Amino acid sequence: MRIPTFILLALCFSLQVAAKVQLPSIFTDNMVLQQQSAVRLWGLAKPNARLSIVGSWDKKAYILQVPASGKWNLKILTPKAGGPYTLGFNDGSLLSLQNILIGEVWLCSGQSNMEMALRGNSSPILNASEIILNADNPSLRLYRVSRAATLAPTAELKGQWMESTSATARDFSALAFQYGQILQKKLKVPVGIILSSTGGTMIEAWMSKNSLNAFPEVKVPESLDPAQAVHKEPTVLYNGMIAPLLGYGIKGFLWLQGESNRHEPELYEKLFPAMVADWRKNWGLGDIPFYYIQIAPYGGTDKTRSGPRLREAQLNAAKIIPNSGMVSALDVGMETDIHFMDKTTLAQRSAYWALGKTYGIKGIGYQSPELKSMEIKGDTAVLTFNYAPYLTSYRKPLTLFEIAGEDKKFYPAKAMIKANQVNVSSQDVARPVAVRYAYKEWVKAELFNNDGLPASSFRTDNW
Template identity: 35%
Template sequence: MFKLLFATFILLISTQAAMCDLTLSPLFSNGAVLQREMPVPVWGTATDGQKITVKFQKQTHSTIAEKGKWRVTLKPLKTGGKHTLSVSGEKTITRKNIQIGEVWICSGQSNMEQTVAESEHTSRKMLSSCNDVGLWLFNVPKPPMTGPLPKLTTHWTAAAPNTVAKFSGVGYFFARELRKSLKVPVGIINITFGGSYIALWMDGKTRRELAGTGVYANGRLYDAMVRPISSYAIRGVIWYQGESDADNSLRYKREFPAMIKLWRNDWGQSDLPFLFVQLPGFNFYKKDLSTKPQEQATWAELREVQSQTAAIVPNTAMVVTTDVGDPVLLHPPRKLEIGQRLALTARAMVYEQKVRYRSPIFKLLKINGSLAIVTFDNANDGLIARGNPVTGFTLAGKDGVFHNASATIKGNTVRISSPKVPRPVHVRYGWANYPNTNLFNKAGLPASPFRTDNIPFIKCSKCRSQTGDGTTKGRCNKCNAPCKPYLK
């Protein structure tokens, strides 16, 4: 009997202690990087009514815990390192080696998740030289797709061979480039999940508003990986996703801007920089790169939506990667170039450094008899073709049937013709799942695929997948049901 009473007493004491326990979010672990030059929220849990005092540098902020939570906001901080953060209530929590610099999130599906160790340019020599106490990594754990959501329990780790090897390749190479160019502490937070649809990264309200587009996935990744960190001050987001949604680019056209808006609202920054990767080339495991101009190209359709998003949504930018894909690898290993291009974009857009970061994009089409003349933006000093002749262009007349075309460069224009199209009306460039393209500007950046037509795509009336151009008649390539055209 005495043993039972004693055990009950110990349980009550430990339970009461747990209820009174003061906690600090794991995002504020030793080595955390705090965003400079903007207000920095700091938060945790405590029993109701407990007075919490936060001290950092010369700042002191106090609050009273309500509903088991507390939060204070530090005033904007100047660049620096090795500071101490103190949180006091019924006990004191101390975190050391806190640095102030630039914080970014890298997010998306498996190509953003793919690690440095799996990247093409990684070697033992490269990993052995990656130690950097000014570059810190944070991995948000992936949740199970069913059951209770896990709590955030990870912590910041400094760049070192063992931590870098297992981190996002694109995320690390991006952060490393920022570290080199800005010469300030850099923190990168990895929230990725392979195979994820974009709907998984949105909350219930946003998904309900998009219900007419056929959104069906729950927002579990948003609830488990985005919401817990959405108070953490950051400079911006880099995003690499879309492969899982390529069969539904019509839907993605609404989903992607909606997701960007949601995240900006969550972080309280209406102009939060959002930089993303246009899908590279992938030939669905086929080595044969010969394609028919009328062939189905769902990845080309998704790339078009990504281009439209960059043009319409303010303070976003897209990096073109059609030259670093692989026809048979869904996860192309050339992650270094992608990280570098994202960093170039951030350096120019966010940090106002004078670097060239924009790929050539379609500007204007002129028809001169049998010749189609395309003018590109972001190529004022001229275009180049890596290898001769220029490849990737197709032409169509008013019948909407496309044919492979020859092309020549003159300054920032390309002149396109085909003996099968004596009176051209429409031009396409790189319109394939794996584009056979070789057009670059003199900064070494590839031209973005485009089309000048608005020919409807076909969408299956049964399985709802997009299956090709509106000029194609017949049945769905996936389920063999009748198809009908849908305007883009």
């Protein structure tokens, strides 16, 4: 039966009049709002209605006139960490969010080693059962963004804030969960972790079209073929999994990605800082902390040394990206599985960066040894390191150093630690000009500082 036009119009009008406040799914029960800040809220409401927003922490009413489009946004002030609270929205119909906490919010993003859940898969997670057993924590809240790849930036995403329990943590990122758990226990405030990650993705997929305009070698698709791995295409994950979050109040970012870009380290070295700058600009929160985890070594015989070159690109990025820090993963990789089991060590080291640098907690060592200088003394290269009052190999021989002369041919080197220096030499090189450390696809870290943090692979040449 055909419905008369006037009935359809009346029905549409009545739906519009009766419409309640609608919020993006990032705003739900159990959410965490960033403490002591002006957090942005947005959504839909009745056009031209008077919208009142009240948080139970101070009962202050924020009132605005909803535009004719029905789309609204405003900022409200949050207090010191605490809760639980309620947050009410009223445009004539009341919508109330329950069990809200005020605390610290971090966005964790990247590819599979960030995405992998505690429950594991064919690559299990080290100590998962114990971690899941102790996951109950009402002060830790988890939000997982559902996978979405789109050609244009979207306004909505799928997800739900959840309290941390054994059941909810089991299906959440092993690394991001433990990062949040450590922060919550140490800071003794509520912590919210937003996870937006997808395995097997290149950095280009996480970048906006505007940011990629500076890189003509990266082709942004004009259409998507559902039969193909669309989540690997440039811009699509930024559009579907980052853009809907823009403006949500966060403290900082934690990033683990790069395995899928191993074949193009030179391009990655340019793309990565550009992505960070673009995310920060679009979030509108200034140079908030951006911490990231270097890719771990993985077995292979790639003679182009693409793995160490990618690690080098990430090491160099820390010197370019303001308010950033890199976690070395040189000791956690697995020769036969790119999905290393030990997510705990990297969660801890990431938390050290946040606790030591962002939150200013004294006594926490968070920076790995970093080459400061090389001085040639006769047939020996003397390497001096920052962030290492003392270096150690845990009394094991150093086997990963190589040294070369003017002929650019590298030989295995003898390496001896003296306080914050390493003396490197070889009987095959009378006048050294360059040194490399762990500059191979598959290695296991040998050089650490007195905080137990591993030095990244590095080289002094650019051959």
